[in-house]
Amino acid sequence: MDVLDLGSSVVATFARLGSSAWVGPLGLRPEQPLALYEFEACPFCRKVREALTILDLEVMVYPCPKGGTRYRPTAQTKGGKLLFPYLVDPNTDRAMYESDDIVRYLFTTYGDGNVPDILSNPLVMVGSGLATVVRMGKGQDARPSRAPEQPLELWSYEASPFCRLVRETLCELEIPYLLHNVSRDSPSRPAFIQKVGKMQVPYLVDPNTGTAMFESVDIQQYLQRTYGV
Ligand SMILES: N[C@@H](CCC(=O)N[C@@H](CS)C(=O)NCC(=O)O)C(=O)O
Known part of the structure; x- marks a missing residue:
């Protein structure tokens, strides 16, 4: 474990004041997963x-x-612009750019209609920008990789410093994955615990190789070994 790497990931979580360490009030549940570029x-x-x-x-x-x-051209073709984030919701046939619009849409459609202060106050971009700075370019640039035949699956939550390390590697290797968010108080946790026997994230499943594993460093090494070139 690279202590500096993990340390800066912890600082990134603090920079966002622990935002998303707990789930909030939930509304309607979508039938199909959303898609995010x-x-x-x-x-x-x-x-x-x-x-x-x-x-x-x-x-x-x-x-x-x-x-x-791998996916930049798809995003540009679908939305018309090379701009991220780009959200596609197959449940409502909506697709949109602009993070503030997306956040408002998500809380209106799948929450109680209120965007929490941690995501609406004017200082959000200061903390989020700081989180990017302390990670010093991790999760920014593509590295040579092989595409998996099927998407992987990751159980994670945004505020976890360990999960961030894995998501950065998936990102740099352009590996698509179904993200299961299981933050604290998540109603999805009991099913996850029943599936894997304990509450621990990140947890990666790769249907291409029949692999399922815990431990961020092991997962990062596995991804590099399997999909890095
Ligand atoms: N106002 C937009 C700004 C989005 C934006 O500037 N995204 C940058 C990445 S941080 C981008 O897409 N740059 C083009 C690129 O990466 O090619 C929002 O809030 O979503």
Whole structure:
């Protein structure tokens, strides 16, 4: 374990004042997972990931790091702009840019209609920008990789410093994954605990190789070994 790497991930969580460490009031549940084109280092994308965690929503993440060639063109073709985050909701046939619009849409559609202060106050971008700065470019640039045949699955929550390390690696390697958000008080936790036997994230499932594993460092090494070139 790289202590500095983990330490700066902890600082990133503090910079966002622990936002998304707990779920908030939940509303309607979507039938299908949402889809998000984004990259981990983008401070605007972080706001949307926090909203998805607070609302306990599942989302297919299509990583679009800078220099990436796997999903950036798809995002541009679908939305018309090379701008991230870009959210697609197949349940309502809505697709949108602009993090503030996306956050408002999510809390209106899947919450109680109120965007929590942690995501609406004017200082959000200061904290989110600081989180990006302390991670020093992690989750920003694409690295050479092989595409998996099927998307992976990750159990995680945005505020977890350990989960961030794994999401950054998935992002840099442009690996698509179904993100299961299981923050504190998440109603999704009991089913997860029943599935894996304990409450611990990150937890990665790779249907391409039949692999299922805990431990952020082991997962990062597995991803690099399996999909890095
Ligand atoms: N106002 C937009 C700003 C989004 C934005 O500037 N995103 C940057 C990444 S942080 C972007 O897409 N840059 C183009 C690129 O990465 O190619 C929002 O809140 O969503």
